[in-house]
Amino acid sequence: MFWRFVYNALALPVMFIGFHVAACFNHKIREGIVGRRDVFEKLTRQLEDARNLEKTAWFHFTSVGEFEQTKPLIEAIYAETRIVLTFFSPSVAPNVESYPYVDAAAYLPFDTPRNAKRLIDLIQPTCLIFSRYDIWANLVWKASKYDIPTIIIAGTVHSGSKRLSLIGRSFFRNVHRHITLHCAISEDDATRFQHLCASKEQVVVTGDTRYEQVYRRALSVDPDAVFFPGQDTLKQPILVAGSTYSDDEKVIFESYQLLREDVPDVRLHLIVVPHEPTPVRINEIQAELNKRKIAHICYSELSGDVNLESTDILIVDTVGILAKLYQLADIAFVGGSFHSNVHNVMEPAAMAKPILFGPIIQNAYEATLLLEKGAAKLVDSPQQMAKVITEWLDDEEARITAGNIGKQLVEDNLGAVERTLAHLRKYV
Numbered sequence: 001m002f003w004r005f006v007y008n009a010l011a012l013p014v015m016f017i018g019f020h021v022a023a024c025f026n027h028k029i030r031e032g033i034v035g036r037r038d039v040f041e042k043l044t045r046q047l048e049d050a051r052n053l054e055k056t057a058w059f060h061f062t063s064v065g066e067f068e069q070t071k072p073l074i075e076a077i078y079a080e081t082r083i084v085l086t087f088f089s090p091s092v093a094p095n096v097e098s099y100p101y102v103d104a105a106a107y108l109p110f111d112t113p114r115n116a117k118r119l120i121d122l123i124q125p126t127c128l129i130f131s132r133y134d135i136w137a138n139l140v141w142k143a144s145k146y147d148i149p150t151i152i153i154a155g156t157v158h159s160g161s162k163r164l165s166l167i168g169r170s171f172f173r174n175v176h177r178h179i180t181l182h183c184a185i186s187e188d189d190a191t192r193f194q195h196l197c198a199s200k201e202q203v204v205v206t207g208d209t210r211y212e213q214v215y216r217r218a219l220s221v222d223p224d225a226v227f228f229p230g231q232d233t234l235k236q237p238i239l240v241a242g243s244t245y246s247d248d249e250k251v252i253f254e255s256y257q258l259l260r261e262d263v264p265d266v267r268l269h270l271i272v273v274p275h276e277p278t279p280v281r282i283n284e285i286q287a288e289l290n291k292r293k294i295a296h297i298c299y300s301e302l303s304g305d306v307n308l309e310s311t312d313i314l315i316v317d318t319v320g321i322l323a324k325l326y327q328l329a330d331i332a333f334v335g336g337s338f339h340s341n342v343h344n345v346m347e348p349a350a351m352a353k354p355i356l357f358g359p360i361i362q363n364a365y366e367a368t369l370l371l372e373k374g375a376a377k378l379v380d381s382p383q384q385m386a387k388v389i390t391e392w393l394d395d396e397e398a399r400i401t402a403g404n405i406g407k408q409l410v411e412d413n414l415g416a417v418e419r420t421l422a423h424l425r426k427y428v
Helices: 002-022 027-035 039-048 062-080 088-097 113-123 137-145 166-177 186-196 210-220 246-262 279-294 322-328 346-350 365-373 381-392 396-412 416-424
Strands: 056-061 082-087 102-109 126-129 152-156 179-186 203-204 238-245 269-274 296-298 313-315 333-334 353-359 376-378
Touching: 002 027, 002 137, 002 166, 027 088, 039 102, 039 166, 056 062, 062 082, 062 088, 062 126, 062 152, 062 210, 062 416, 082 088, 088 102, 113 137, 126 179, 137 152, 137 166, 152 416, 179 186, 179 416, 186 203, 210 322, 210 346, 210 396, 210 416, 238 246, 238 322, 238 346, 246 269, 246 279, 246 381, 269 279, 269 322, 322 346, 333 381, 346 396, 353 365, 353 381, 353 416, 365 376, 365 396, 376 396, 381 396
Parallel strands: 056 082, 056 126, 082 102, 126 152, 152 179, 179 203, 238 269, 238 333, 269 313, 296 313, 333 353, 353 376
Antiparallel strands: none
16 A cells, blocks of 8 residues: 555656656657547547447557557457457657557556546456556556456566666555556566466466567568669669667767768768658758758659669658568668667568667667677767778678578567467467
């Protein structure tokens, strides 16, 4: 009861105020606050029109990557189970709205005891499934009170997680002991989960369901597909930088300039795919490239007769095509790794591409695996990035070997969906 009081009386008010203050400076947080204003009305309308099935699975995830982890499971049980989705980040909202295997979906409202009870009364879930790590205490506590099984799929706790600190562990034990089952992505993650659980029977190792998702997507991409006008005029090696933030781009652009100065005979085309290609972000990228006097063009400006041979950088100012664009890459860079958390490294790995990323990869167990096996290289400066790119461009065999190692790693980790479903079906 002590930690519930601390969470509800102290932590939640601080979080509430913090979100609203931050919204004054961050459009993404502001968008999320606005999106939560009519959550219950929206869910009520959707559920009134939803399929009338005996069982309801409620999946919650924070953003796009965690949504990807739920998709194979959702699609496997959709025919006989009503599907309700809640999410935290505005970045996933368009993906959810266009997803066909869902009966109702909305932002997760603020995690108060009242909101948790209202959601459970409204959705009436057969089970509540959290993807990866976006776990909310009052939801877990209320679900436990009403004997609703709660499951974590593709669960992970990295070694430096605050959940394992002295105070954090004391609080999170009071949450995780009420979670019915933790499906962990690895033995190491399972061991760390067991520090937070009341029983070892609450933890199993099933693997990461994203491996299946990215592998299926990679197989569906035609190696000879044309993704944009002028693609056939890109005669030089291509570096695809995906899901980038401004912190990533500063390193990439500096590295690109170093390459042009130090290795003038090697011309490298760079395709930059920002994590959120808003007009503001695109303008920032263009301004930076203009300052550096680097020739560039936006994806939306391409026409049927465009020649990109003399264009250094293509800026992708649309969404939804990054996974396919990795097919074009000789080398892939995965963004977020100079910002806060590295993004999806599995996508280029499934395409058998050698991978670069920055130093922030603690959130992604698969990034560590790729690094250990030689499928990826970690760089922490523009100089080091330029050096690694030069080495890979000079050694095609090394590039191909690294890419094949990454693809093999993905193939070796297939099967997580079936292992997870074997447990999930007990509850739905």
